[in-house]
Amino acid sequence: MSRYCTNRLKGIEGYIPGEQPQEQSVIKLNTNENPYPPTEKILGFLKNISLENLRKYPDPLSIELRKKIAETYDLPSHEWVIVGNGMDDIISIVIRTFIDFGEIISATYPTYTLYEVLAKIHGYDFIYHELDDNFELHPPFLWGKSKLIFITHPNAPSGVPVHPVVMEKVCNEKDKLIFIDEAYAEFSEFNYLRWVLKYSNLIVGRTFSKSFSLAGIRLGFAVANPELTRDMLKVKDSYNVNYITQMIGILALEDIEYSNSNIKKIKSTRESLRNSLINLGFTVPNSHSNFLLAIWEKENPKAQEIYIRLKEKNIFVRYFPQRRLENAIRITIGTEEQSKTLIEALKDILSR
Ligand SMILES: Cc1ncc(COP(=O)(O)O)c(C=O)c1O
Known part of the structure; x- marks a missing residue:
């Protein structure tokens, strides 16, 4: 750490994303990417891309893309x-x-660690509300005077959803701002996106990285009452979504049926993989996401060793060396074929 670095950064690791091996031979089940390619309609656009549009800055307000998102999710306007x-x-x-x-941010534990990392980088206090043994959220909530609460539905890395009755209690804390992170909501049976119409203290976040198979273009969005989005527009970087990404986002939404068909396949693979993991002796919460948390309470090998041995076999899953997750590996749902290879590898590792 340099002598110029802020005091706030002392003791903070920074957010550490999963490994990104580039070799084609690797079965990559560690960062919850979609195993299927994005819609081919994007290729037509990329082949005929106009250099003139690359010469110019993109629309700083991404109006066409925001209109398309509003239309797709039946919201009153792009605002x-x-x-x-x-x-x-x-x-x-x-x-x-x-x-x-001086204000406080909260989230449930365990969850996506970026919320805490960003809070600490800015020097804000952070409070966790512990989930129960089944990774479910229950009141009374322990976030006290926190101003902003991050709720991940379905949660990561458990895949467990938040029940609507509980979510209603969360959103009814009207003095707080609630951010529901729905990175994986397309793989769930229910979601809260349209609750923004009845709760003016609610922001719902979505991404194109998972259900739309577009992690590489970097596109996410949030929906909320325009009173909130107007504030956020003042803070965002001027050109935070580039021209190519704006165009590809619109094309992906125009072909949402295609991504829905991939979601269907992933959900079916998720159920068969979950059964196979349970048969091998793992405990696996019922996931509403495109990944499974496979909990392994036994020794020899421990969960971390399983992760390492899978890696030696060119299968990358995720291991989180943190409280409550030491005995688990998180597995992204890949293709049926990748699932079969993974199960064979696990059988081999566990039989030694
Ligand atoms: C819970 C959760 N929220 C947000 C994100 C970030 O998504 P994006 O790729 O759009 O930045 C992820 C990525 O894995 C995630 O797991």
């Missing part, structure tokens, strides 16, 4: 939508827009 360089950008904008020094 209910803000877009970002992935949902990570949206999360950062939310914190920078709404939190002052």
